Amino acid sequence: MALLSAAFAVMAGDELKVLTVGNSFADSVFRDLPKIADSTPGCKLKLDRANIGGCSLQRHWEEIGKTESDPAYKPYGGKYTLKEKLESDQWDIVTLQQVSSSSFKPETFEPYLGDLIAYVRKYAPTAQIVLQMTWAYRDDHRFFDNGELTPDKMFDGIFKSYDIYGKRYNLLVIPSGKAVKLALDTQNPKFVKPEKSADLAILKYPERLTAVPGSLHTDMYWSKNKEGEQVAKYDLIHLNSRGSYLQSCVWFAILFGQDPRKITYAPEGLTPEDAAFLRDTAAKAIADFKQPKDL
Numbered sequence: 001m002a003l004l005s006a007a008f009a010v011m012a013g014d015e016l017k018v019l020t021v022g023n024s025f026a027d028s029v030f031r032d033l034p035k036i037a038d039s040t041p042g043c044k045l046k047l048d049r050a051n052i053g054g055c056s057l058q059r060h061w062e063e064i065g066k067t068e069s070d071p072a073y074k075p076y077g078g079k080y081t082l083k084e085k086l087e088s089d090q091w092d093i094v095t096l097q098q099v100s101s102s103s104f105k106p107e108t109f110e111p112y113l114g115d116l117i118a119y120v121r122k123y124a125p126t127a128q129i130v131l132q133m134t135w136a137y138r139d140d141h142r143f144f145d146n147g148e149l150t151p152d153k154m155f156d157g158i159f160k161s162y163d164i165y166g167k168r169y170n171l172l173v174i175p176s177g178k179a180v181k182l183a184l185d186t187q188n189p190k191f192v193k194p195e196k197s198a199d200l201a202i203l204k205y206p207e208r209l210t211a212v213p214g215s216l217h218t219d220m221y222w223s224k225n226k227e228g229e230q231v232a233k234y235d236l237i238h239l240n241s242r243g244s245y246l247q248s249c250v251w252f253a254i255l256f257g258q259d260p261r262k263i264t265y266a267p268e269g270l271t272p273e274d275a276a277f278l279r280d281t282a283a284k285a286i287a288d289f290k291q292p293k294d295l
Contacts, residue, residue: 015044016255017089019127021082021116022097023055025134025176028239032248032267039265043256050076050085056099057112064119086123093255094120095174097132100237101143103177104136104157106164117169130254131173133162135180135243138217138236139193155181166292173292174254176247179285180216180239183246187277189214197234205230216243241267242278249282259283 016037020026030047037045052059052075060082067073067081074080086094096116102108120129136154137143144150158177166173184191191214198220203209209220209232218235225231239247245267249260260282266275 015046016093017046017091018048018093018095018255019085019089019091019124020047020049020051020095020132021060021120022049022051022095022132023099024051024053024238025097025100026051026095026132027053028244029248029251031241031244032265033251035267036248036252036263036265037256040252040256040258040263043252043258045255046089048085048089050080050082052076054099056102057096057109057116059099061112061115061119082119083123086120086127091124091127093130094124094127095130095132096120097134098161100134100137103134103161104154106157106161109161109165113165114169129169129171131162131166131171132251133173133175133177134158135177135239138215139191140197141236163292170293172254173289174251175285175289176250178289179246179250179282180243182285182288183216183243183278183281184214186281187214191215198232200232200234203232205232211240216240216246241269242274245270245275246278246282249279250285253282253286260286 020029026049030049034045034047037043052063063075064082067075067083076082076085080088096113097103098109098113117129120127136151136158139151143154155177162173162175162177165171191212194212200220203220205222209222211219216239218238218240220232220234222230223233249263252258252263253260260279261276263279266272270278
């Protein structure tokens with residue numbers, strides 16, 4: 001932890017300014033990370049985003065080309081370009097990541113990761129670039145229906161990808177995916193893949209949707225359809241409140257160089273025991289993860 005804190009050293013009382021360039025797998029850290037920082041003495045955080053849902057490294061790079069040919073085109077929230085966001089403040093840290101569906105495929109990162117790193121260094125020259133390791137989908141996602149890919153194989157590919165590119169560009173990695181895997185392997189109760197998916201069509205709003213015990217993924221949720229009606233849907237990709245809290249604990253520890261077990265904030269709905277387990281898991285994942293960057 002002490003070594004990591006030196007990498008992001010700011011003057012006492014200064015605000016750590018972090019910009020995420022990614023997708024929804026970076027959006028989830030906005031739920032709890034600012035609150036964790038606010039609740040920790042001496043930690044000030046400005047967290048902003050240049051995220052697009054489902055956006056790959058390739059698309060981020062292609063959006064740059066579109067904005068250069070059409071200055072009126074604003075792909076980030078319809079309000080700004082990546083260049084504008086990078087130049088909007090003096091960022092201490094800019095995070096990058098691959099889209100989840102390709103994160104386990106190292107061959108999909110280049111040349112776009114290298115191009116984006118060069119672009120960030122051009123327009124945010126004082127920022128340190130950091131990679132966020134993503135996580136695998138839940139066991140019962142259709143991604144694994146053909147039997148050729150499993151969550152374990154997906155995790156293995158993710159670990160390999162971020163190790164390769166962390167080493168290639170000498171970057172620190174936020175091991176969110178490592179923490180998710182460790183939590184799934186060590187928690188009690190264990191997550192057990194449901195034998196049968198619920199029939200979403202028979203569920204009526206606002207009926208309470210029951211999550212599978214031990215899940216770190218969203219599971220079922222209510223969403224409005226085109227007619228404005230609330231319908232039940234499955235999300236076996238993104239993190240639920242347990243998972244996003246774990247993710248934020250990992251981010252906080254890496255960004256501020258602090259022991260996540262000392263975090264006092266926990267979101268409503270988590271038991272004290274589960275929150276403590278997730279903080280401890282974050283600490284273990286960081287300790288067990290060999291950073292590819294030379295510290």
